[in-house]
Amino acid sequence: MSHRRxxxxxxAALLVLALAGCDSGTQxxxxxxxxxxxxxxxxxxxxxxxxxxxxxxxxxxxxxxPNSADVSYARMMIRHHAQALEMTGLVPERAESADVERxxxxxxxxxxxxxxxxxxxxxxxxxxxxxxxxDHTAMPGMASEAQLKxxxxxxxxxxxxxxxxxxxxxxEGAITMATEVKAQGNNLRIEEMADxxxxxxxxxxxxxxxxx
Numbered sequence: 001m002s003h004r005r006x007x008x009x010x011x012a013a014l015l016v017l018a019l020a021g022c023d024s025g026t027q028x029x030x031x032x033x034x035x036x037x038x039x040x041x042x043x044x045x046x047x048x049x050x051x052x053x054x055x056x057x058x059x060x061x062x063x064x065x066p067n068s069a070d071v072s073y074a075r076m077m078i079r080h081h082a083q084a085l086e087m088t089g090l091v092p093e094r095a096e097s098a099d100v101e102r103x104x105x106x107x108x109x110x111x112x113x114x115x116x117x118x119x120x121x122x123x124x125x126x127x128x129x130x131x132x133x134x135d136h137t138a139m140p141g142m143a144s145e146a147q148l149k150x151x152x153x154x155x156x157x158x159x160x161x162x163x164x165x166x167x168x169x170x171x172e173g174a175i176t177m178a179t180e181v182k183a184q185g186n187n188l189r190i191e192e193m194a195d196x197x198x199x200x201x202x203x204x205x206x207x208x209x210x211x212x
Contacts, residue, residue: 069184071127074118076139080174081111096156099211141173164208171201
């Protein structure tokens with residue numbers, strides 16, 4: 001009799017463990033499906049859709065064909081980065097601060113290859129490197145020609161101060177563009193490049209503010 005009770009007790013324990021495992025699996029699935037919802041642009045003529053984090057991930061995994069936001073981002077960021085390289089190119093002959101010189105080298109070393117990566121990405125989808133010539137007017141953070149002229153004319157401490165001010169604004173504009181394409185784009189590679197821009201340029205902004 002005692003043997004039978006022991007068997008029943010063991011079976012009951014196994015049942016409890018099995019049920020707990022099922023509950024845990026359900027919780028895990030629920031957790032994986034949780035997270036912030038994502039607004040997905042609808043097709044032409046259709047409204048936007050709200051997707052769960054899991055639905056958005058599944059949809060992206062199925063098809064990450066670039067949309068117009070991805071292509072525009074790559075084209076505009078090429079020009080945005082090109083201006084940053086133009087500004088850093090002025091540093092060796094005009095800057096007084098060694099910290100500013102090191103920062104300029106860091107920016108150029110990062111953004112030069114990023115330009116080539118975006119050009120290669122556009123080429124892989126048979127997209128031209130340039131689009132509407134007026135697109136640059138919508139790019140945040142770009143220095144005006146008057147500001148660049150003033151930067152070219154400056155030397156020493158005055159140059160350092162103006163360079164940092166313009167470059168902080170320039171970086172903030174790049175972060176804005178990267179954040180927008182992460183919300184509006186569809187291509188994984190562009191999202192990865194945008195993530196890199198946000199992380200790197202946020203760090204550089206912090207450094208430049210400390211230098212100022």
